[in-house]
Amino acid sequence: MGLVACANVANDSSAEGQANQDTRAQAITSNAQRNQTSAQLYGAELYSQDKVHFGRFDIRMKLVNQPGVVSSFFTYDNESWQGEGRPWREIDFEAIGKQQGQLQTNLITGTAAKRIHSEHNAEIVDLEQFHDYTLIWTPDEITWMVNGEVIRQDLAEDSQQVVDMRSEPQSYRANVWVSEVIEWVGRFDESQLPMYQVIDSISYAEYIDGEFVPAWRDDFDRFDDKRWGKGDWGFDSNIALFSPDNLQVIDGKVVLALTLGEAAIKPDTLADVLED
Numbered sequence: 262m263g264l265v266a267c268a269n270v271a272n273d274s275s276a277e278g279q280a281n282q283d284t285r286a287q288a289i290t291s292n293a294q295r296n297q298t299s300a301q302l303y304g305a306e307l308y309s310q311d312k313v314h315f316g317r318f319d320i321r322m323k324l325v326n327q328p329g330v331v332s333s334f335f336t337y338d339n340e341s342w343q344g345e346g347r348p349w350r351e352i353d354f355e356a357i358g359k360q361q362g363q364l365q366t367n368l369i370t371g372t373a374a375k376r377i378h379s380e381h382n383a384e385i386v387d388l389e390q391f392h393d394y395t396l397i398w399t400p401d402e403i404t405w406m407v408n409g410e411v412i413r414q415d416l417a418e419d420s421q422q423v424v425d426m427r428s429e430p431q432s433y434r435a436n437v438w439v440s441e442v443i444e445w446v447g448r449f450d451e452s453q454l455p456m457y458q459v460i461d462s463i464s465y466a467e468y469i470d471g472e473f474v475p476a477w478r479d480d481f482d483r484f485d486d487k488r489w490g491k492g493d494w495g496f497d498s499n500i501a502l503f504s505p506d507n508l509q510v511i512d513g514k515v516v517l518a519l520t521l522g523e524a525a526i527k528p529d530t531l532a533d534v535l536e537d
Contacts, residue, residue: 281378285444286498295441296329296449296500303524304501305508305517306436306492307460312339314430315468316476318396321461322435323534324356326363326388329439329449330519332356332458334394336431342496344373350429352403354394357440359447362388366405366413368422379422383412391461391537399468400427435460436492437517438501451521457534460515484510511535 289295318334325332338350351369362384371377385392385407395406403423404414417423437458440446464478479485492503504524509516511526512535518526 280444281380282440282442282445282498283376283378286440286442288444289442294443296439296443296446297441298439298449298451298500298521300522302439302451302501303504303507303518303520304436304438304499305458305505305519306434306438306494306503307508307515307517308434308490308492309432310486310488310490312430312432313465313467315398315400317398317466317468317473318394318433319462319464320394320396320435321391321463322394323389323391323457323459324364325437325456325458325519326356326358326361327450327453327456328358328447329443330356330358330437330456331440331446332437334396334433334435334460336396336398336433338429338431340429342373346372348425348428349373349376350426350431352396352398352426352431354396354405356388357446359445362386364388364407364412368403368415368420368426370422370425377422379415379420381413383407391459398426433463433465435515435517436503437519438499438503439519441498441500454519454521455527455530456519457526457531458517458519459534460517461513461537481510481513481515484515 320334333355335353340347341349353367355365357365364383364385366381368379369376393408397404401417405412415423439449462480466473466475491505491508495502506524507518509526
């Protein structure tokens with residue numbers, strides 16, 4: 262198992278004037294600054310059928326760590342994207358491939374019209390191998406951990422974003438996609454496709470009276486459609502279209518695929534992807 266090589270590298274883009282994924286997208290002025298592909302690109306998103314208000318998630322997974330690609334686990338208020346003054350609420354783990362081993366944590370608040378980011382980077386050795394990720398969300402703290410080590414902790418006493426997160430329950434999700442913003446994620450190379458994010462297990466504990474109470478664990482012996490759904494949409498700055506055909510449970514693991522020209526997971530391309 263890889264270790265955390267460098268935790269909580271200073272890169273806080275919540276401050277006024279600091280660049281973040283949104284400002285970098287707005288700064289694009291030419292195709293040379295934009296990731297593009299020769300054919301339709303397909304990604305995948307796993308999303309929850311319910312929402313939670315605080316708790317602890319433990320996820321064992323392999324993330325994609327290739328230029329241009331965003332590979333993630335996150336919580337998200339499903340109404341955020343609709344705008345019209347609704348609050349944006351999102352807590353992220355994201356591998357972004359601009360540099361090898363780069364894991365970005367982020368809080369996004371504000372509104373769809375003006376999102377507030379706090380992007381931090383940590384370097385994770387062998388990021389594309391299985392690691393244990395933990396996300397803790399309470400009214401007073403948000404903590405990100407990898408392999409049992411804290412890589413970031415934001416406290417309500419120091420962060421208005423942590424306070425703002427109290428307002429809305431959130432769904433929980435994982436996805437793999439390609440950002441058009443080269444300055445944020447690096448230049449995408451379609452010749453490296455297909456690429457796969459793999460989730461071995463997810464567990465959730467409710468936050469009740471200051472304690473975490475185990476609620477459920479999914480080892481993905483099957484796809485539980487009462488808990489999970491498969492995305493079939495896209496969004497701004499994402500050049501991949503999410504397809505249900507790019508998300509399957511295989512050998513007790515969820516496989517999320519990134520493919521070109523066709524939405525399909527072909528067994529002969531999985532090779533060592535499912536191995537621990």
